[in-house]
Amino acid sequence: MLSGRTPTQDLSIDKLLDRFANGSARQRRATAVALEKAADALAAVAAEALKPYEPSGDDWAAGWILQVLRRHQPEALARIPRVESDGWFETPSARGIDYSPMQRALLDEDFEEADRLTSCVLRELAGDQAEKRGYVYFSEVPPMEGLDLATLDRLWIAYSQGRFGFTVQARLLKALDGRYDRLWPRIGWKLDGTWTRYPGAFQWSMEAPEGHMPLINQLRGVRLMDALLSHPGLQPRI
Known part of the structure; x- marks a missing residue:
């Protein structure tokens, strides 16, 4: 039996x-x-x-062990050393950015907060004008520090079973022949004239479609996301 x-x-x-x-x-x-x-x-x-x-890596198995314990x-x-202070994964930054709040949010599976902090970091990397206006222009992406973009990406991957992150989105886009109109439905984003966050429609959980997070503002078209996913600092990770 x-x-x-x-x-x-x-x-x-x-x-x-x-x-x-x-x-x-x-x-x-x-x-x-x-x-x-x-x-x-x-x-x-x-x-x-x-x-x-390796704390310098992005193996989601380590992130999963930490989340199960949490x-x-x-x-x-x-x-476990560093978990309660800076976070277990190393987070190098060329700008001296403190990634411990974001790592804590991901450890707690508070993906909405992690997404908010990701947007804050992108504005900081883009410069004072982006921080003042509250959003990033696509033209401000190329000068961004690749080390910091890689750190953001590593954290998302490590704490999502490898399902979320910039490079996950980039690999999906590549598999779809670079077609954003095919990527959006694949990762669970919606279209209504312009791309935006819909109240109650975004899934802040591990059950969300692969590539669902982080959310990138598409109100001004796809150029911002295109600039991020093609940034040289991320290419070795794709």
Whole structure:
């Protein structure tokens, strides 16, 4: 008689973590679910669980481990260096920008706040005039620091199971032959004359379509998004 149990449910926490770090993409997805169910055991080895991953990288497995602990065993995060202060992932900035608030928002899965902070960073990178007017012109994107755009992208990827971020949007656009009119429905954005954020229509959750976040203001056409996704600082990551 079948028990209804999946193979991962019978693995020890050490074996689950090994499969999570070294398994195929399909194995990782299945193991992510099993790790959440084993949150108590995960908390007992919290710091050890992150050893296979680099804080300078964007491996979503590390972000997932941190999010599972935040949801179920938040006290375990105090045993992991940097998580409660600056954030576990390194966030280099050529402009001295503090990314810890954004990393905390993503860790908490407060994607709406993370999106707001992303917009703030883009305005800061664009310069004083963009900050004063409250939005960025496409012509202000090329001089932006590539290091900071890469940091933004890494954080989104690391805390979204690899589903959100500028380079995710760029890869989807490339697969759709550069057609923005095909990209919008694919990532769940809506059209009504101009591209904009619709009250209640945007999904601030992990269940949103791949590439759904961060939201890029399209009120003045697609040139701002085009400039961001083609920025040289992001190209090595696409």
